[in-house]
Structure formats: structure tokens, C-alpha cells
Amino acid sequence: MDMTGLPGTSKHIIFLLLCQLSASSRGDSCCVEKISYPDEASGPSLGPRDLSCYRVSGTDYECSWQYDGPEDNVAHFLWCCFAHPNPTHTSFGQECCCYFSSGRSRTVQFWEQDGISTLSKVNFWVESRLGNRTLKSQEISQYLYNWTKLTPPLGHIRVSRSRGELRMDWNVSDGAGAEVQLRRRMPTTNWTLGDCGPQVSSGLGVIGDIHGSSSESCLCPSENMAQEIQIRRRRRLSSGAPGGPWSNWSMSVCVPPEFLPQAEIKFLVEPLNQDGRRRLTMEGQTPQLAVPEGCRDRPGAQVKKHLVLVHMLACRCQARTWKTVPLGKTLDLSGAAYDLDVLAQTRFGRSIIQKWPLPAQELTETRTLNVIVEGNVTSMQWAAQPPGTAYCLEWQPWGQDRNHTDCTLIAPEEEDPAKMVTHTWSSKPTLDQEECYRITVFASKNPKNPMMWATVLSSYYFGGNVSRVGTPRHVSVRNHTEDSVSVEWTASQLSTCPGVLTQYVVRCEAEDGTWESELLVPPTKTQVTLNSLRSRVVYKVQVRADTAMLPGSWSRPQRFSVEVQISRLSIVFASLGSFASVLLVGSLGYIGLNRAAWHLCPPLPTPCGSTAVEFPGSQDKQAWQWRNPEDFPEVLYPRDALVVEMPRDRDDETESPQATPERALDTRWPLGTEGQVQGLSEARLPDLAREDCPRGDLAHVTLPLLLGDVTQGASVLGDLWWIHKTVEPGPPTLGQEA
Known part of the structure; x- marks a missing residue:
């Protein structure tokens, strides 16, 4: 086993070490024979990768790669092999190999003096030695002279925003013909790659920190969230082909969102004090921005600071009407109207994140302002402040916007013995027009600071002829009671000017001069009742409107009299x-x-209620019919019955007609026996008409009372011819006498 742990490589390692120790130059002496050894299986996720070699500048070159694996006890070696280009060298045309040790570094820099050919093709690879193992990358072949790696933007990148787009500009000094890419991410997204396209040099640098440089730029969309942006460059040949690898990514450029979140600041205002100033305090917190990971410790995306822009809307003739103060500062402002804007300071400048209007406030106490108008000359006079105080006099028509406001600055003057300040002018604007003006006087010992003013006086003035304009119109009188009337009128034109009209005066007098009275009416009322008036007396009534400076003119008299109504x-x-x-x-x-x-x-009695037509009970069941209808006697009108009550003998055994119905006549009497019949009739008539009397011993006899003869030359019973017919009880038939 050799010292490297790899069989067959001991002699090569010793040879390389001897070459390095004995050589006077780095290039020629390191040319060694290429070492060949079996590749060790290390797995796809271990070892060096993504090797890239290129020219950095004129004679400087560089190789870089990535490495996956343990970092402890690892050593990286860059190998390169090429055909020796020097024809005077003994190894001309032969393959020459060199290596460079970088330790743990993944970058090796070399130059032409190291003996590596830059005009011919060179093969590069990386060996990473980890313990007794050697891990090798893939070989690449490269012409170093034409393969140049550009540098990313190293200086300041200027960012601007316009029409929903971000524009980034930077200076470069390594020539033109590059293409640019960017990548960006937001707090909730990953990196997104974007293409900026080929760059055309403008010949002038946009930033003056690099002399003689040119500029490049890139556009990307603006977002409502903070962004982190990085830029890289690559050389582009005239043919459009790449002329080198991509440069490293630039430093992160942090950009705030296009629209910042609105703040929720509360402004607390106290009433105007006796000095003519009011205290303003601010409460609340400013919103926090979410930024990407690479911008948490870098400026750009964060809000640098929050400010409050105080803009005084009154007294525009002063040198400066606005001032910026830090958020949270307690302010003492005058009673004028202000606009308060909360600002957020970012890399793009100041953005308004909240607006709050502060309305004007008037003094609670009344302070006198004397206004004198004589022709085209107007004078104003008010109480003076301490010496060295400057004044701002402002007047504007009541109810109109501030574009019609007039303003005058009055420099400090010497102290007046009367402790009064008088301002007079004879040119326009004048206050002789018949309308209401709001006049305000501010005072300050530092007039250049718009926050140092105080309200001295605030009043209203009605210009023109007040006596004539303020006269009430349309005075009317109406009866109220028997001895009183109601007087009404339209409001005076002075009532539209706050504080100018003080009262109405109503005067009523009798035309004969025997009585006169005046009543004071508040300016808010237009009606009054006059009492204790006499009837049939002619009165006249008038109304006027008074101001604090002078009384008004009387209206036309209205005559009336009280009538008894x-x-x-x-x-x-x-x-x-x-x-x-x-x-x-x-x-x-x-x-x-x-x-x-x-x-x-x-x-007269009614027929139904009379008893003159009653018949005996036995006759109720008999039906009577006329024998000869053509001999029908005259119709007899109903007559009242004559009732005669006679005493009755208790021993009389005579039966009632009801008990002996057979006694009824049923034969016709001849005409010759008229006398007999008459006698018989007189003898039997009481029996026929007798009825049982329920009232004791009196017999109830019913006789028909006949007034006048029934017929001429006929006896009583001679004409009463009828036929007795026994019938069953039933309703009477036609012709039956009731």
C-alpha cells in the first residue's frame, strides 16, 4: 500500500512533489504524465460536479465547481491536459498534464505563465480525495481564450419605479455585448427567473462612482409586496452565441412594495388655550412590512422612518407653510386649519400612508377688532402682542374656498404706547363689498417656522353699508288675541355673518302719540307679540337690526288697528x-x-172592535144564501151596534136561541100577511136577539142600529128572505153576512 492509499500511484505522486520543489516556474515544471486509475463507485450524490473554466480578465483564468459530500479531510485537485503548443519544447505536440491543489476551496485561479495553453483546447476535471478514496468529476474541453466570464454588477444598483414597473440601472467596465438575467422572490414565493435581454451600451455611466464606465439596465414588474432581486451577466458574441458562462449573482437588491399599508395613527387635539395654541398628540403604531429572507438584514425593502408633514392652510403669504417632524412628537399648533400627512421613508422616497385634516378652531373669548372703511382706505386695529412679534392678517369671504383668501404679513414694529396694532391699506383688496368676511390675525416671533404661529384674533366683518343692508324686510302684522298682535319679519342679511348681528329692535307707537314702546329681540328670532293694545286705535310698527358697532335703519312703518273680533x-x-x-x-x-x-x-170606532154585528152562537154554523141575486138590496155601510142590557128573570126557563136553533124562520111569508109577520117579528125579536149573559142577571141583546130605511115600501121581515140551510162549520162563503 502506498502513501496515497491508491495502488500504482505512488511513483506519480513522488514525481509531482519533486517537480514542484525543483522547478523555478509553475507552468513548465508541473507537466507530468496523465495518471490513470480505476474509478471508485461513490454514488451519484457525492463528489465534484458542474466544473467550469473561463477567462476572468486579460491573462487571468479561473476554474470553479460544486461539491457534494463531507467537507472534513477533503482535498480538491484540478487537472488539465493539453497538447504542448511550444514548438521549441521537447514535448511539442505531446499531451501534457498539470494539476492544481486547492484544498477545500472550490475555485482555482491561474494565468498564462503557468504553462497552460489558452489558444488550444484543454481538458479539465477535478479529483476530490476523501480519506483513501478519490472522487472524480466529468471532463470538459474548453478554449480558454474565447470563453470569458463577466462580473456581476458590483457597485450600487439604482432602482426607480414608474408606471407599475421597476427599472434597475448599474455601471459596468468590462465592455459591451452582454445579456442579463434576473431572479426575484417575495416573502411568500420562491425564486423566479427573468430575462432582461441583450444590453446596448449607452457609453455613459448612470452612477458617478466608476469613471469611464458604461451602463446597463433591466426592467421587472412592481408588486404590492417587498421583493428581493439579484442580477447576473453573460458574454454574448456578435453571432448571438454565448461567449462565456453566466456570472455569479449580484448582491440582493431589496425593493419595498408599490403601495405601503395604511397606518392607523390617532391624533388627539386639545381645545385652543388662552395663548391661541392647541396641543396635538399622536398615538398608534406603524405597520410592519413582510420582507424576503435575504432582505431582513439589508436596507431597501424596509421603511427607513416615519414622519409627519404638517401643512398650515392659513396665512399662505408666509415664506414656508409646511414642516416635517418625526412621528409621535407632541405639537403646539395655532387655531388655523392644517393637513397632517403620515409619511413612510423608503428607498423610493416618501410615501403618504395616512392623511388627517385638522379643522380650524376659533377663540372662545371675544376679542375686539375695529374695522374702518372710508372710501378705498381700510383700517384694522387690534390689541398688540409683546415687542418683536410678527403678524399675519388673513381675510376671506365667508363660505368660499381658500382660493379667494387674501393675506398680508406685518413685520415687527416698535411698541405702541396705546398697546394697539393698526394696519391700513388703500389699494385692493378692500372690504367695501356687501358680503361677510372672516378675519383672522396670527402672531409669531419666528415667522419662518409655520408651527410657531398662534391665533390672536378671529372675527367676522360685514362689508358695505351695514345700516342699509341689514334692514329687515317683509314686516307683517297679524291679530293674536283681542288686545295683542303678532309681528313677523324676514331675517336680516346680517344674520348670515356670525357674530355681527347683536339684536333686533321692534318699535310700536300709536299715531295719536298717546303710547309708544320698544322691544329687544334676540338675533335668532324673527317674531314678537305686542300686548295691551286698545281697539279702534291706529298703530304703526317698525323693526331694525343692530350690530355691536352701530344701530341699523328702521324698516318701513306698518299701520294696523285692533278690532273686536x-x-x-x-x-x-x-x-x-x-x-x-x-x-x-x-x-x-x-x-x-x-x-x-x-x-x-x-x-171613530173600527168595525173589528164593535159588537153590533155579533150573531147568536147557533147561527155561526149556518150558511145563508140569497135566493134571488138580482133582488140584492143596497149595500149597507157598517154601523155601530146598539147594545141594550135588560134584567133577566132567573126563573125563566126559556131556552137560548143556541139551544133551539129550529126556531129560526125557514119559510117565506106571503105578501098579504105583512101585518102578521110584523106582529110575529115584534113578538119573537127579543128571543132571537137574546143571548146568555155572562154578567149575571142582565141579558145581552144585540140589535142592529139602522139609520134610514132599507128599502122603499118593504116591511122589516118581508125583505129578509133567505133559506135556512144546515151546513157543517167552516169558513163563511161569499155572500154570507157576518
């Missing part, structure tokens, strides 16, 4: 009473007339 409700009640009275009198009269008529003209 009857209520509609009383009229309704009176009408209802009259109607009820008429109805009651009519009802009573109708009832009285009905009673008087009943007593004066009693009603």
Missing part, C-alpha cells in the same frame, strides 16, 4: 244653539197639536 268657535256654538232651539219648539208644537186634535175630534 268674534271667535269662530263662538259663532259655531251660537248656530248650534239656534238650531237646537228651533228643533225643540217644533217638536213641542207638533205634540200639542196632536193632543188637541184628539180631544176635539175623537176617532
Whole structure:
């Protein structure tokens, strides 16, 4: 067993060591005979792989490879064999082999002085010796002179964003004709390969850190997540074929997302204090960004810092209206309106991640502002601040945007004995237009800092002729009660200007001069009631609108008088009473007339209720028929029956007609026996008409009361001809006398 652990290789190792010790140059002396030995099975996952050899610069060359296997006690050797190109050398045309030991390193650098041919084809392979084993890579054949490996972008890579794309620019100094690739990944994705295409040199470097360099660039899409980007380059021949291997990947370029997450910062504002400033504090946390693994310790993808941009919307005539402060700082601001923007500082600059408007706030106490307008000259006067204070005077029409705002800076002046500040101007803008203005005065000892202003005064002013414009219009009077009226009017135009209108004054007086009164009405009301007025007296009423500076003008007088009026409700009640009275009198009269008529003209008895037509009980079962219908007597109208009650003998044994029905006449009497019949009739008539009287000893005799003769020249019974016919009881037939 030799010292290397491989049979048949001891003499070659000794020869190589002697060559290295005795040679004066690295190239010629290391040319040895190629060693051949059986390959040891090491498995597909062990040993060197991906060997690549190339030129790095003019005379410098390099070989690199990958290795899979244990790193302890491993030694790598780079072998190369080629035909000796030197015709003066004794080994010209013969194969010459050299090797380079790299230890654990996977890269070997050499140059032309090492004796390796760069113009002819060279075979390379790597042997990795691990203990008593030797692992060998695959051989490659390469012309080193034309196979050049470019360097990746080593300097600063500038990144810009435009229209949803990222553009990366860098400087190179190794010539043109390269093609570029990139790979990128996000926190939730793996590497994605992208092609930047062939590069055309611009001849000028985009970054001034490398003198005489050219530039290359690459485009990739912008994302809403942080990205990690790396770039590599490869030489490209004029024919379009590759001229070398790909370079190593560049350092990672970290890019923040296109749209940063919104912050949730709370702004707490205190009321305006007596100094005209209010305190603003900030609470909350800024959002944290998710970044890829390679950007966790590198700048670029992270937000560098958070800021707050304070923009003062008032007093735009100052030198600077905005200032940037760190997030979380406590601020003391004036009562003006502000815009607060939370900014995130990234490699692309500042991005707004939250906007918050701070509205204006007025002083709670009233401070006097004197405004005097005389023609085209306007003067304002207010209380002075300590010496050395600058002022900013701002006025704008009420209800309009800030584009119509006028602003004037007033430099510090000497102290006024009256402790007043007076500002006068005679050119436009003037306050003589009939409209409402909002006037604000700010003060600061450091006017260059927009955060150092304080609100001194905030007031409203109505320009023009206030007395004429503020006169109430459309005054109307209406009756309220018997001795009072309600006076109403439309609101004055001064009421649209906050704080200008102080009160309304209503004056009422009698035209005869015997009475006069004035009432003060708050500016929010447009109605008042006048009491204790006399009827049939002519009054006149007027209204005016007063300001704090001067009284207004009276409106046109409205004349009226109070008349005694009857209520509609009383009229309704009176009408209802009259109607009820008429109805009651009519009802009573109708009832009285009905009673008087009943007593004066009693009603006649009805046939159904009279007993004049009653017959004996035995006759109820008899049917009577006329013998000769053509001799039918005249129709007799019903008459009342005459009832005669006679005393009855208790011993009378005479049977009632009901008991002896056979006594009824059933024969016709001849005309010659009229007298006999009459006598008989007179004798038997009481018996025929007698009935059993249920009322004791009185006999109830029913006699028909006949007024007038029935027929001319006929006896009573002579005309009563009939036939007695015994029939069964039943309803009476036609012609039966009831």
C-alpha cells in the first residue's frame, strides 16, 4: 500500500512533489504524465460536479465547481491536459498534464505563465480525495481564450419605479455585448427567473462612482409586496452565441412594495388655550412590512422612518407653510386649519400612508377688532402682542374656498404706547363689498417656522353699508288675541355673518302719540307679540337690526288697528244653539197639536172592535144564501151596534136561541100577511136577539142600529128572505153576512 492509499500511484505522486520543489516556474515544471486509475463507485450524490473554466480578465483564468459530500479531510485537485503548443519544447505536440491543489476551496485561479495553453483546447476535471478514496468529476474541453466570464454588477444598483414597473440601472467596465438575467422572490414565493435581454451600451455611466464606465439596465414588474432581486451577466458574441458562462449573482437588491399599508395613527387635539395654541398628540403604531429572507438584514425593502408633514392652510403669504417632524412628537399648533400627512421613508422616497385634516378652531373669548372703511382706505386695529412679534392678517369671504383668501404679513414694529396694532391699506383688496368676511390675525416671533404661529384674533366683518343692508324686510302684522298682535319679519342679511348681528329692535307707537314702546329681540328670532293694545286705535310698527358697532335703519312703518273680533268657535256654538232651539219648539208644537186634535175630534170606532154585528152562537154554523141575486138590496155601510142590557128573570126557563136553533124562520111569508109577520117579528125579536149573559142577571141583546130605511115600501121581515140551510162549520162563503 502506498502513501496515497491508491495502488500504482505512488511513483506519480513522488514525481509531482519533486517537480514542484525543483522547478523555478509553475507552468513548465508541473507537466507530468496523465495518471490513470480505476474509478471508485461513490454514488451519484457525492463528489465534484458542474466544473467550469473561463477567462476572468486579460491573462487571468479561473476554474470553479460544486461539491457534494463531507467537507472534513477533503482535498480538491484540478487537472488539465493539453497538447504542448511550444514548438521549441521537447514535448511539442505531446499531451501534457498539470494539476492544481486547492484544498477545500472550490475555485482555482491561474494565468498564462503557468504553462497552460489558452489558444488550444484543454481538458479539465477535478479529483476530490476523501480519506483513501478519490472522487472524480466529468471532463470538459474548453478554449480558454474565447470563453470569458463577466462580473456581476458590483457597485450600487439604482432602482426607480414608474408606471407599475421597476427599472434597475448599474455601471459596468468590462465592455459591451452582454445579456442579463434576473431572479426575484417575495416573502411568500420562491425564486423566479427573468430575462432582461441583450444590453446596448449607452457609453455613459448612470452612477458617478466608476469613471469611464458604461451602463446597463433591466426592467421587472412592481408588486404590492417587498421583493428581493439579484442580477447576473453573460458574454454574448456578435453571432448571438454565448461567449462565456453566466456570472455569479449580484448582491440582493431589496425593493419595498408599490403601495405601503395604511397606518392607523390617532391624533388627539386639545381645545385652543388662552395663548391661541392647541396641543396635538399622536398615538398608534406603524405597520410592519413582510420582507424576503435575504432582505431582513439589508436596507431597501424596509421603511427607513416615519414622519409627519404638517401643512398650515392659513396665512399662505408666509415664506414656508409646511414642516416635517418625526412621528409621535407632541405639537403646539395655532387655531388655523392644517393637513397632517403620515409619511413612510423608503428607498423610493416618501410615501403618504395616512392623511388627517385638522379643522380650524376659533377663540372662545371675544376679542375686539375695529374695522374702518372710508372710501378705498381700510383700517384694522387690534390689541398688540409683546415687542418683536410678527403678524399675519388673513381675510376671506365667508363660505368660499381658500382660493379667494387674501393675506398680508406685518413685520415687527416698535411698541405702541396705546398697546394697539393698526394696519391700513388703500389699494385692493378692500372690504367695501356687501358680503361677510372672516378675519383672522396670527402672531409669531419666528415667522419662518409655520408651527410657531398662534391665533390672536378671529372675527367676522360685514362689508358695505351695514345700516342699509341689514334692514329687515317683509314686516307683517297679524291679530293674536283681542288686545295683542303678532309681528313677523324676514331675517336680516346680517344674520348670515356670525357674530355681527347683536339684536333686533321692534318699535310700536300709536299715531295719536298717546303710547309708544320698544322691544329687544334676540338675533335668532324673527317674531314678537305686542300686548295691551286698545281697539279702534291706529298703530304703526317698525323693526331694525343692530350690530355691536352701530344701530341699523328702521324698516318701513306698518299701520294696523285692533278690532273686536268674534271667535269662530263662538259663532259655531251660537248656530248650534239656534238650531237646537228651533228643533225643540217644533217638536213641542207638533205634540200639542196632536193632543188637541184628539180631544176635539175623537176617532171613530173600527168595525173589528164593535159588537153590533155579533150573531147568536147557533147561527155561526149556518150558511145563508140569497135566493134571488138580482133582488140584492143596497149595500149597507157598517154601523155601530146598539147594545141594550135588560134584567133577566132567573126563573125563566126559556131556552137560548143556541139551544133551539129550529126556531129560526125557514119559510117565506106571503105578501098579504105583512101585518102578521110584523106582529110575529115584534113578538119573537127579543128571543132571537137574546143571548146568555155572562154578567149575571142582565141579558145581552144585540140589535142592529139602522139609520134610514132599507128599502122603499118593504116591511122589516118581508125583505129578509133567505133559506135556512144546515151546513157543517167552516169558513163563511161569499155572500154570507157576518
